[in-house]
Amino acid sequence: MSLPRIAIDAMGGDEGVRVMVHGAAEARRDHDKFRFLLVGDEARIKSALDEHPGMAAASEILHCDEVVEGDEKPSRAIRRAKTTSMGLAINAVKEGNCGAAVSGGNTGALMAMSKLALRTMPGIDRPALAGLMPTLGENDVVMLDLGANTDCDARNLIQFAIMGAAYSRIVTAKAEPRVRLLNIGTESIKGTDDLRTASQSLRDATGLALEFDGFIEADKINRGEVDVVVTDGFSGNIALKAIEGSARFVTDLLKTAFTSSLRSKVGFLVSRPATELLRHHLDPNNHNGGVFLGLNGVIVKSHGSANAKGVANAVHVTARLLEDDITTRIAADLAEMGEDALRETGNGHSSGDEPKA
């Protein structure tokens, strides 16, 4: 089976066309069977491709003039879907010309346009935004939902667990990633009704390609003891940003401390390799690539401010998702979970766009 192409929104991202093309070319070195559709200003894309003949040979250009703005409302972006680089990249997935699209543009617009164009896959009520975060262990941890859904019920959470495990198998190469639900305590009585119901259903389920072990508290996310953290989009967004802000807070304190005296400046220079290691671990470019899971097609969000290495990481994740055929994997686990088990948990609630299988 030949691999599907990857659409790149070459205009989405603060750093411009060159960074998107350069990043994609870098990722292509490890995934040289892929072909690309580069969507955006043809002259600038061609100019960026000059430096990357191999990438140029593997790419088709789809010209367009318009770009979704960073602060554009999703409703307006949707109306301009036929004329913007983001809209056309998503449309290429919808029409089957590509298997996935990568964009560094406006997250809300990307989410809304993708959901409308691609619809949720059979058995999934709502797509989720999944991201990778560094840990003290060997692998990054997958966390979802990071903000696509403010309210989630037990049925949504179970579906997120299955989708997150499918993503984690690709990241960790584990057959059964360790999955937990984010909660304010680990005892089974803690949290909301939906969390307790989802936990019980995941415990009762057999045959899923994941190892479910109850709840996890937010201070344990980065310890490397778990592969997938499942949560509603509100709590997930709070946890993600709290972690980012706290890491920045500590490194800012360090900077202040290290520049506070000549002695500490000398110490800083001597220990430069150590602080470089820290910087490498915390550099979001090394963990770039948020994925919208649960749609009929793979949509990957690259950080708006990502550099070429960051974009390469996002395209690398995209290629691995396609190589692994994540959509088929999720569908298989959903079948294993059984529509009956899911139906029991969610009292028939659904806000998805797609009729259930």
Place this chain on the structure above:
Amino acid sequence: MSLPRIAIDAMGGDEGVRVMVHGAAEARRDHDKFRFLLVGDEARIKSALDEHPGMAAASEILHCDEVVEGDEKPSRAIRRAKTTSMGLAINAVKEGNCGAAVSGGNTGALMAMSKLALRTMPGIDRPALAGLMPTLGENDVVMLDLGANTDCDARNLIQFAIMGAAYSRIVTAKAEPRVRLLNIGTESIKGTDDLRTASQSLRDATGLALEFDGFIEADKINRGEVDVVVTDGFSGNIALKAIEGSARFVTDLLKTAFTSSLRSKVGFLVSRPATELLRHHLDPNNHNGGVFLGLNGVIVKSHGSANAKGVANAVHVTARLLEDDITTRIAADLAEMGEDALRETGNGHSSGDEPKA
């Protein structure tokens, strides 16, 4: 007006009676007008007081044999309220023998027992757990609720804002602390209905002793740009633990980095003063003292693992709350907000134990 006494649960805290007594004695140096009721094993308390004659002269001992266990269920702790050091400390507040109680014991038990014994103050539906966190600015930031209430409506959030501002005035000495609601974006359309309703009501309110400025995202909590962060107990607990876990993650990475080579070990030693500064900022003992706000009496939770300096901080906070008569201040702001304004937001919802004023 004479100051009310402070009850100290001398048995609550992992480090034992000596640490609780030593910490209280240290705090008393800055607050020498206060008198104390020390609740717990009389022989051990007396022995601990031998080192602190000033404290001994200012203290009465209330002997008891029993202690609330760290993993004891709140329901069981409540049944033992008349015989445990925690229960008797709270009871001293209830009976008016003391104005406040400090405990380093089981948080869930302390919360449940306090709520039952003291009831919420007029105009408050639910008490909240408020904590202090370090920032890049001059002052710690107050965040509440940290886990007392899993679900909160707009009315609860407004009350938390008023209570948090009252606490912050004591911490920052500002007449109008800057208050924001924790949300997943700063635009007014973001988040839940309750968040948007609370935001609008706080914007519309005039005459409150606080400066309300809409929403804040979790990555900005520690920047020093805000004095009070208001949130429901679920999100607050997630944010607090995510921040703690992330700070620990970064310092663990640093430790690994600094011990990875001889060069970086030397660098670490040379820059010791800098890393000490970091440790000082992140040491929870410097930000110790979670406060249950909204009860008829002040209840302060000291970290179970706090050292004497940490306990001193918790007692210092308690003394400041009493000196400032926080309960009266909250009542005044509630009156300013007006029962009518509050009634509009919460569609009459209340889960408090106290009839409204």
